[in-house]
Amino acid sequence: MSTIKPRTLSGFMELLPAPQVQMERVMEVLRKTYSLYGFTPLDTPAIEAADVLLAKGGGETEKQIYRFQKGDSDLALRFDLTVPLAKYVALHYGELSFPFRRYQIGKVYRGERAQRGRFREFYQADIDIIGDGKLDIVNEAEIPSIIYKTFTTLGLKRFQIRVNNRKILNGFYASLGLTEKSGDIMRTVDKLEKIGAEKVTVILTEDLGLTAEQAKAILDFMAITGSNEQVLQALEGYRGKNELLDLGLDELTTVTKYLAAFGVPEENFAVDLTIARGLDYYTGTVYETCMLDHPEIGSICSGGRYDNLAEYYIDKQLPGVGISIGLTRLFYVLGEQNMLNDALNTAPADVLILPMIEDLAPAITLATELRAQGIRVQLYAEQKKFKAKMSYADKLGIPYAIFLGEDEIAASTCSVKDLSKGEQVTVTAADAAALIEKGLAEKNAGTVIVEN
Amino acid sequence: MSTIKPRTLSGFMELLPAPQVQMERVMEVLRKTYSLYGFTPLDTPAIEAADVLLAKGGGETEKQIYRFQKGDSDLALRFDLTVPLAKYVALHYGELSFPFRRYQIGKVYRGERAQRGRFREFYQADIDIIGDGKLDIVNEAEIPSIIYKTFTTLGLKRFQIRVNNRKILNGFYASLGLTEKSGDIMRTVDKLEKIGAEKVTVILTEDLGLTAEQAKAILDFMAITGSNEQVLQALEGYRGKNELLDLGLDELTTVTKYLAAFGVPEENFAVDLTIARGLDYYTGTVYETCMLDHPEIGSICSGGRYDNLAEYYIDKQLPGVGISIGLTRLFYVLGEQNMLNDALNTAPADVLILPMIEDLAPAITLATELRAQGIRVQLYAEQKKFKAKMSYADKLGIPYAIFLGEDEIAASTCSVKDLSKGEQVTVTAADAAALIEKGLAEKNAGTVIVEN
Numbered sequence: 001m002s003t004i005k006p007r008t009l010s011g012f013m014e015l016l017p018a019p020q021v022q023m024e025r026v027m028e029v030l031r032k033t034y035s036l037y038g039f040t041p042l043d044t045p046a047i048e049a050a051d052v053l054l055a056k057g058g059g060e061t062e063k064q065i066y067r068f069q070k071g072d073s074d075l076a077l078r079f080d081l082t083v084p085l086a087k088y089v090a091l092h093y094g095e096l097s098f099p100f101r102r103y104q105i106g107k108v109y110r111g112e113r114a115q116r117g118r119f120r121e122f123y124q125a126d127i128d129i130i131g132d133g134k135l136d137i138v139n140e141a142e143i144p145s146i147i148y149k150t151f152t153t154l155g156l157k158r159f160q161i162r163v164n165n166r167k168i169l170n171g172f173y174a175s176l177g178l179t180e181k182s183g184d185i186m187r188t189v190d191k192l193e194k195i196g197a198e199k200v201t202v203i204l205t206e207d208l209g210l211t212a213e214q215a216k217a218i219l220d221f222m223a224i225t226g227s228n229e230q231v232l233q234a235l236e237g238y239r240g241k242n243e244l245l246d247l248g249l250d251e252l253t254t255v256t257k258y259l260a261a262f263g264v265p266e267e268n269f270a271v272d273l274t275i276a277r278g279l280d281y282y283t284g285t286v287y288e289t290c291m292l293d294h295p296e297i298g299s300i301c302s303g304g305r306y307d308n309l310a311e312y313y314i315d316k317q318l319p320g321v322g323i324s325i326g327l328t329r330l331f332y333v334l335g336e337q338n339m340l341n342d343a344l345n346t347a348p349a350d351v352l353i354l355p356m357i358e359d360l361a362p363a364i365t366l367a368t369e370l371r372a373q374g375i376r377v378q379l380y381a382e383q384k385k386f387k388a389k390m391s392y393a394d395k396l397g398i399p400y401a402i403f404l405g406e407d408e409i410a411a412s413t414c415s416v417k418d419l420s421k422g423e424q425v426t427v428t429a430a431d432a433a434a435l436i437e438k439g440l441a442e443k444n445a446g447t448v449i450v451e452n
Numbered sequence: 453m454s455t456i457k458p459r460t461l462s463g464f465m466e467l468l469p470a471p472q473v474q475m476e477r478v479m480e481v482l483r484k485t486y487s488l489y490g491f492t493p494l495d496t497p498a499i500e501a502a503d504v505l506l507a508k509g510g511g512e513t514e515k516q517i518y519r520f521q522k523g524d525s526d527l528a529l530r531f532d533l534t535v536p537l538a539k540y541v542a543l544h545y546g547e548l549s550f551p552f553r554r555y556q557i558g559k560v561y562r563g564e565r566a567q568r569g570r571f572r573e574f575y576q577a578d579i580d581i582i583g584d585g586k587l588d589i590v591n592e593a594e595i596p597s598i599i600y601k602t603f604t605t606l607g608l609k610r611f612q613i614r615v616n617n618r619k620i621l622n623g624f625y626a627s628l629g630l631t632e633k634s635g636d637i638m639r640t641v642d643k644l645e646k647i648g649a650e651k652v653t654v655i656l657t658e659d660l661g662l663t664a665e666q667a668k669a670i671l672d673f674m675a676i677t678g679s680n681e682q683v684l685q686a687l688e689g690y691r692g693k694n695e696l697l698d699l700g701l702d703e704l705t706t707v708t709k710y711l712a713a714f715g716v717p718e719e720n721f722a723v724d725l726t727i728a729r730g731l732d733y734y735t736g737t738v739y740e741t742c743m744l745d746h747p748e749i750g751s752i753c754s755g756g757r758y759d760n761l762a763e764y765y766i767d768k769q770l771p772g773v774g775i776s777i778g779l780t781r782l783f784y785v786l787g788e789q790n791m792l793n794d795a796l797n798t799a800p801a802d803v804l805i806l807p808m809i810e811d812l813a814p815a816i817t818l819a820t821e822l823r824a825q826g827i828r829v830q831l832y833a834e835q836k837k838f839k840a841k842m843s844y845a846d847k848l849g850i851p852y853a854i855f856l857g858e859d860e861i862a863a864s865t866c867s868v869k870d871l872s873k874g875e876q877v878t879v880t881a882a883d884a885a886a887l888i889e890k891g892l893a894e895k896n897a898g899t900v901i902v903e904n
Contacts, residue, residue: 040473041473102469261813376489
């Protein structure tokens with residue numbers, strides 16, 4: 001009868017039950033943390049009219065878009081959560097209050113070339129704060145502080161949020177008379193870490209036609225490193241050369257000050273002049289986040305300040321600041337690096353009840369009682385040998401089993417076995433609930449991510 | 453600059469922030485309840501290879517499917533969560549433990565004719581228990597008991613889960629020598645409530661060629677109503693005429709008995725011989741759920757027992773039982789009927805902190821302290837008039853505001869205003885947290901759904 005080979009498309013993540021539970025835990029931490037900062041959840045369609053989705057022009061993304069006809073409609077799957085947000089805010093402008101803070105965790109689609117660790121369907125987890133006309137600079141410090149809180153709540157410690165300001169870069173390039181070429185220069189400078197200063201100089205002078213002095217000035221500028229204070233101080237040496245640069249420096253100084261107030265330690269946060277973010281629409285603070293022990297992974301969380309969220313849809317100036325976690329890729333990387341905490345319970349249930357008599361009613365009653373205490377109970381009613389039942393609990397990693405036989409039912413008790421320790425006690429249902437709750441609290445005390 | 457009219461496709465639900473929060477609450481209840489019964493969450497891709505998705509043949513659904521090419525691939529968006537489950541179980545058969553209990557809440561796609569209350573992208577919330585070779589009958593009682601628990605936790609009271617058994621129907625039609633026509637007969641009988649007995653008789657005799665006796669026998673059978681006990685007793689009168697019917701009657705009797713053990717009250721549960729479920733693949737217990745005050749809505753939650761989940765993908769007998777809530781439609785109907793509880797907090801934050809001095813550091817510290825207590829805080833830092841700030845809190849329905857001026861900072865206090873009662877107190881941060889928590893607990897005590 002079976003005729004079709006079951007398969008999942010390459011580039012589409014489909015997790016087994018245990019890792020799926022870990023993924024759900026990550027998402028739960030994200031939802032909870034974002035909520036603590038006053039962000040409201042949004043959910044927009046995965047399909048949009050193609051002309052709406054591509055209003056801005058898709059650039060490099062356009063080739064990757066899943067676009068198709070249905071009836072007379074030209075449709076496309078969203079490739080990020082920012083364009084749908086722009087559409088949403090423009091469409092519902094009159095019904096929203098600004099600053100509008102939303103988070104969205106949702107799947108997006110890009111038909112990239114299939115390769116290990118690259119996904120065609122993946123979750124992004126975005127937060128954005130949208131102002132109406134204006135938006136205070138403090139928001140540009142709060143956003144990375146939320147990311148700090150999110151990652152530390154997940155259990156990540158060895159990460160660094162790198163911050164820069166596009167006004168500083170644009171102002172600096174303007175001071176060299178290189179405004180026109182600034183895009184190309186930024187893309188070249190972006191490769192510094194990968195290809196080194198020498199090769200960057202060659203590209204700057206030979207390909208982009210800069211003078212040797214201009215190239216040197218840029219490399220000197222990019223070589224400014226040190227503590228945040230040192231970098232800001234070095235930047236003060238550039239003050240007065242360009243108004244935009246001065247403004248950016250003021251902003252970066254303010255953001256740095258507030259980040260400390262938000263409790264982000266210096267070790268998790270660095271002013272880094274090499275961060276530019278490719279997209280043109282960033283106009284102020286920009287962010288990237290790297291895992292210090294895994295620089296090869298690149299940024300796991302990026303974003304920045306923009307001046308016009310929805311200019312293609314509405315004649316309103318809607319400045320904003322946002323950041324996005326590439327959740328599916330991050331989860332994949334964490335798994336590859338063995339950084340997902342296996343000690344946490346990933347079983348579908350906390351306890352497996354094994355009825356030892358034919359009448360299931362007492363077992364059902366006990367299950368109901370435990371569930372009322374918030375304990376996740378599975379009733380095992382299949383006609384199997386005892387050994388098979390225990391092996392089921394074992395394979396799934398269910399932490400407790402409860403045996404309910406004639407003796408226990410007569411005495412209004414049940415026998416609870418801690419399957420990892422092998423200890424068994426016969427207690428009342430209420431005591432069983434307390435015992436299991438305590439054990440679970442211990443078992444699930446750790447964070448989702450562990451660093452090795 | 454704005455050139456494209458922002459719009460959301462018709463048939464795609466896109467909620468404003470407040471209703472979205474209500475939707476999230478509903479989903480949270482579903483996730484939590486399903487988890488209590490030992491179901492593990494799954495997430496499968498929205499896109500599958502078209503031949504995999506259509507292995508079974510799509511029947512009436514096939515026309516509605518979103519199907520498209522990307523490169524050389526023939527792709528389709530999933531139209532339910534059952535086919536992806538079948539694929540998942542077949543693909544990962546060796547890595548799963550059976551019975552395999554999973555829940556999945558995900559979007560599915562059907563290009564239906566657009567009309568009010570019909571959606572092309574909608575959430576289904578499914579639970580299924582899959583056995584390997586066999587599956588105990590108690591699962592067929594547990595599934596509706598979970599639905600009972602889910603709906604009552606949501607706050608719905610006036611609903612009824614209607615249960616029947618396909619073996620009884622198939623056995624009964626066989627006893628009349630009508631096995632071949634049983635599909636057509638069931639589809640006709642399904643219209644009883646809508647068109648009445650007389651018209652059904654006409655279709656049965658004239659269109660389907662039944663004798664008058666056969667039609668009468670069927671209508672007599674379908675007329676069996678009363679309490680569950682009465683219906684089961686009346687069915688006993690048919691015992692001995694057909695083996696399959698007898699088996700179905702045994703199963704229905706057992707399911708009814710266990711449903712009581714699971715604590716489902718008689719008023720929320722009815723044996724109803726008119727329930728057939730169109731799909732051929734149901735083979736035992738079948739369910740539909742109706743809102744008693746809104747029969748016009750039809751079933752809000754349906755499912756049943758099947759013998760072969762994945763026969764198109766794998767040569768294993770995988771019987772199962774499952775049920776599905778059409779979540780988007782249910783949510784839409786609840787909104788239309790004014791049954792969503794507006795008293796619950798739908799604001800993005802529990803408290804809005806209004807700094808009254810220029811330095812934001814003290815406000816940031818207070819926000820951090822309150823967030824550590826689990827309170828959702830928004831810091832309002834925009835340069836606006838006091839009235840505009842209060843109007844922001846008011847529009848969003850944020851329940852509390854905190855004012856932090858020089859006096860409060862000097863005294864290590866803050867002024868907390870209950871915005872619905874208008875009461876204001878000046879207290880320490882810890883007392884503010886306690887006060888807000890208590891107020892929120894009261895505000896959010898109700899259920900998501902209220903019956904009028």
